[in-house]
Amino acid sequence: GQINGTTGYEEAAAQGLIAGVNAAHSSMGKEPFILSRSEAYIGVLIDDLVMKGVREPYRMLTSRAEYRLLLRMDNADLRLTEKGYQIGLISPGRYENFCRKRDAIARTIEELKKRQIVPGDRVDAVLAEMGSAPIRHSVSLAELLRRPDITYKKLQKLADLPDLAPEVREQVEIQIKYEGYIAKQEEQVKRFRRLEKRLLPGDTDYEQIPGLSREGREKLSLLRPRSVGQASRISGITPADISVLLVYLEKRRREGAGTDG
Ligand SMILES: Cc1cc2nc3c(=O)[nH]c(=O)nc-3n(C[C@H](O)[C@H](O)[C@H](O)COP(=O)(O)OP(=O)(O)OC[C@H]3O[C@@H](n4cnc5c(N)ncnc54)[C@H](O)[C@@H]3O)c2cc1C
Structure with missing residues (x-):
């Protein structure tokens, strides 16, 4: 450090x-x-x-x-346990526990999206008791859970649902309630990954690439970014420089000399 x-x-x-x-x-x-x-x-x-x-x-x-909606403390295990296991830093027992939790979350979310609640006096009465508005037409349990005043425990009063471990319940609630925002950020990450995957070969001679700005050429030669994505985050590298790099990689790929991933 x-x-x-x-x-x-x-x-x-x-x-x-x-x-x-x-x-x-x-x-x-x-x-x-x-x-x-x-x-x-x-x-x-x-x-x-x-x-x-x-x-x-x-x-x-x-x-x-920039992706801090995804880099949450509550999902650190979901983001990183698989990777930790692959490099031998997570014990098999811990990994098994993790897989059980991950699968329970996925199963529950799927179930809540599938199951529908139909309007009726009993449903309205239970919702009113919870301080939540009545429903006008059939909705999935997931849609109900999106309401700020509804929790998984409250859903259990409306439908026959199994008890869940608190850490599974927490994830189910977070992933369903914030699904729209999370999906939007995941879309941004997909775009980000596309540029991260465009690897800049280690032997790239930036002095020889026509069209790069003078500052871009200097910074790229000095810092030697691993990918176009990384290059785009260097201060002084312009969107025009990035376009030039993409054209260069495409040309190299066509010539069959590149290692662009
Ligand atoms: C007073 C103080 C309070 C702080 N409070 C906080 C805090 O509350 N929270 C926080 O997050 N951070 C705090 N920090 C910062 C934090 O301590 C450091 O950023 C962190 O410890 C750096 O870790 P490091 O491993 O890089 O270096 P260090 O912990 O400094 O480790 C370097 C090691 O290298 C050894 N070393 C040096 N030269 C040689 C040599 N030639 N041969 C062999 N060994 C050598 C040293 O003895 C030392 O053990 C504080 C720092 C100070 C000084």
Whole structure:
């Protein structure tokens, strides 16, 4: 942490963890382990350090992450346990517990979207008791759960639903209530990933690419971003530079010399 210009316990620990994982991967001849900006704050931290540099001690503030609606504390296990398991940092027992939780969340959400409640006096009475408005036509249980005043426990009074572990219930409620916002951000992440996947070959000579701005050429030669996405986050790289890079990659791909992923 000190060497890379950050301050803070978590910042230092995060870099130590990734450095350790990658030292092990390197010695085993495995691909580097990289977390992206859309997967983890560690991804944001390292991408910022590598691409933006530091002029003052760097702190990991939530405002630095553009996808912070997805980088929530409540879903950290859903985002990262699979990856941790794949690199051998999660025990089989913990992984099994995680899979059970993940599957229970998915199953419950599917069930709530499928099951319909039809209007009627009994339903209206139960809703009124909960302080919620009556329904005019059939709605799914998921639609009801989207109401701010309805929780999973309250839904259990309207329909025969199983008891859930609190951590499963919490995720079901969050994922259904905020589905619209989450889906919008996932769409942005998809667009982001497309540019992250356009890898810039390590042997790219930016001096030889026509059309790049002078500043773009200098910064790209100095910082050598891994992907077009990473290049787009370097200050001074313009949208026109990005278009030039995409054309360059396409040309290389056609010539069959590129390693564009
Ligand atoms: C007074 C103070 C209060 C702080 N409070 C907080 C806080 O409340 N919350 C927070 O998040 N952060 C806090 N920080 C910041 C945080 O402590 C640091 O950012 C973090 O500990 C840096 O971790 P690091 O592993 O990069 O470096 P360090 O923890 O400094 O570790 C570097 C290690 O390298 C060793 N070393 C140095 N030179 C050599 C050498 N030549 N050979 C072998 N070993 C060597 C040192 O002895 C040291 O053990 C505080 C810092 C200070 C000074």
